Amino acid sequence: MKAASLSIAVISLLFAVCSEAKEQDLPNILFILADDLGYGDVSSYGATAIRTPNIDRLAEEGALFTDAHSPSSVCTPTRYGFLTGRNCWTTWLKRSALSSDAPILIEEDRPTVASVLRSAGYYTAHIGKWHLGFGREDDYAMNREGQGEPNSWRSRKGGPDWNGELKPGPLEVGFDYFFGLPIVNSYPPYVFVENHRVAGLDPDDPIGRMESRYLGKMEGGKAARWNDNELALDLTAKTVSLVEKLANQEQPFFLYYAPHQPHRPFTPNVRFKGGSQFGVYGDFIEELDWSVGQLLDALDRLGLKENTLVIFSSDNGGLMDPASSNAQRGAGYGDGDTAPGAPKVKHPANGPILRGGKGDIWEGGHRVPFLARWPGKIKPGTRSEETISLTDMLATLAAVAQVEPPAEAGPDSFNVLPVLLGRKLDHSALRPRVMQSGGISGMLSIREGPWKLIDGQGGGGYRDGKSKPGDQPQLYNLDRDLGETTDLYAQHPEIAKRLGQLLQQIKEGGRSRLNRSSHK
Numbered sequence: 001m002k003a004a005s006l007s008i009a010v011i012s013l014l015f016a017v018c019s020e021a022k023e024q025d026l027p028n029i030l031f032i033l034a035d036d037l038g039y040g041d042v043s044s045y046g047a048t049a050i051r052t053p054n055i056d057r058l059a060e061e062g063a064l065f066t067d068a069h070s071p072s073s074v075c076t077p078t079r080y081g082f083l084t085g086r087n088c089w090t091t092w093l094k095r096s097a098l099s100s101d102a103p104i105l106i107e108e109d110r111p112t113v114a115s116v117l118r119s120a121g122y123y124t125a126h127i128g129k130w131h132l133g134f135g136r137e138d139d140y141a142m143n144r145e146g147q148g149e150p151n152s153w154r155s156r157k158g159g160p161d162w163n164g165e166l167k168p169g170p171l172e173v174g175f176d177y178f179f180g181l182p183i184v185n186s187y188p189p190y191v192f193v194e195n196h197r198v199a200g201l202d203p204d205d206p207i208g209r210m211e212s213r214y215l216g217k218m219e220g221g222k223a224a225r226w227n228d229n230e231l232a233l234d235l236t237a238k239t240v241s242l243v244e245k246l247a248n249q250e251q252p253f254f255l256y257y258a259p260h261q262p263h264r265p266f267t268p269n270v271r272f273k274g275g276s277q278f279g280v281y282g283d284f285i286e287e288l289d290w291s292v293g294q295l296l297d298a299l300d301r302l303g304l305k306e307n308t309l310v311i312f313s314s315d316n317g318g319l320m321d322p323a324s325s326n327a328q329r330g331a332g333y334g335d336g337d338t339a340p341g342a343p344k345v346k347h348p349a350n351g352p353i354l355r356g357g358k359g360d361i362w363e364g365g366h367r368v369p370f371l372a373r374w375p376g377k378i379k380p381g382t383r384s385e386e387t388i389s390l391t392d393m394l395a396t397l398a399a400v401a402q403v404e405p406p407a408e409a410g411p412d413s414f415n416v417l418p419v420l421l422g423r424k425l426d427h428s429a430l431r432p433r434v435m436q437s438g439g440i441s442g443m444l445s446i447r448e449g450p451w452k453l454i455d456g457q458g459g460g461g462y463r464d465g466k467s468k469p470g471d472q473p474q475l476y477n478l479d480r481d482l483g484e485t486t487d488l489y490a491q492h493p494e495i496a497k498r499l500g501q502l503l504q505q506i507k508e509g510g511r512s513r514l515n516r517s518s519h520k
Helices: 002-025 052-063 074-084 112-119 226-246 279-301 392-398 493-509
Strands: 028-034 063-065 123-128 179-181 252-258 308-314 370-373 382-384 433-436 446-448 449-456 469-477
Touching: 002 446, 052 279, 052 308, 052 370, 074 112, 074 392, 112 123, 112 252, 112 392, 123 226, 179 226, 226 252, 226 279, 279 308, 279 382, 308 392, 446 493, 449 493, 469 493
Parallel strands: 028 252, 028 308, 063 382, 123 179, 123 252
Antiparallel strands: 063 370, 308 370, 433 446, 446 449, 449 469
């Protein structure tokens, strides 16, 4: 009996040692998701009026992707798709983004990148922009026709309790820690949330009524309000501090850092004033680049670089004209200066070729920068033309963590780890990619190889109020016409019909992935 007990003890010890060894071998993962950063806003993607040397380090030391996409052309649907590996149009949010009153969009029992990685032994943290709602209100989205866009919807039951417990939230969908902006830098409440509560809130000055609109008013909560010109400094310091704490632990970490730049209003700190050649917008992006540099420097200083996978991307395309007076509205440095006039130099936020921008179903709305660095795994200075999406991160990061996700996880997520490592994808295991306009229409597009079908006319974004699904589709060959200047729908009706049928099948089935083999 004693021998049997000893054998069991030895086996248990060996299992624990092996598990610990595997955990130590797993890389840390730092995923950085910028807000409204366009395809042409980064030097390594062609920007000349704006300098991004720190972001460019990732291109020099890793891989740069030229055909990477956000699943939507606005923020909330993309962040949902990234975390769940599921297209957001399969939820009740069919267009636009969430309001300040919105409940959490992710079901608590739905697997996420964070929960899957936590099951593999990772410490999971999210710092920065959340914008996926707090609390529960099951009938929130019912009977909303004619009530405007979802980003302005008011709760019928009061919405999240900003003066009490904010639950469910990030911690209920897989994160061990959260600190950041509950919505976005342009919508109230203008406070930080830490885990389940507003940070620094004075109970004698509670948060009152607020307007869910751009630069909307917010009553109360003065002690908890952040300074918009200090946001980047605060979020960067918080992130670096967390990395320093985690560096002393043997447990690997997954850190999702979501900075607010360059989303309007453009409010860089005074130290970045006049740094770029493209006015306050350019200064804001250079502040973002500084923030990325602080994180990369911390990894270097703490000896974490060699065992950390760093991925940098954006939640959607950039503004069509960031130099316009409307885009500059609300900008400032907090030192008495007003926003400078439109810059004299040209800077196409989405590059000189792509059509459209934020909110549009055209390429400028969702083709985004995507850079990945993993020393010893990803060959430095490589470029890839493979088509990938941020919805692929659940399956891909699960493969990095050597864990098999639950069967129901990431129905639209494909494992693109082979591409990151310089190999080719097994296209036989993939189905066409579906992207969504984030504007007022919620139009969809389907992509297969060079062919792209849009299920209606126009861009479907904020500047195109007449666009809607159901109109005659558009068809483009992106290999020959990346700028989407020539609609080939009439010339290739057989291709348009086939892609239209595939899109309908995916819509009816609610999933893009054929089977679990795409994870392997």
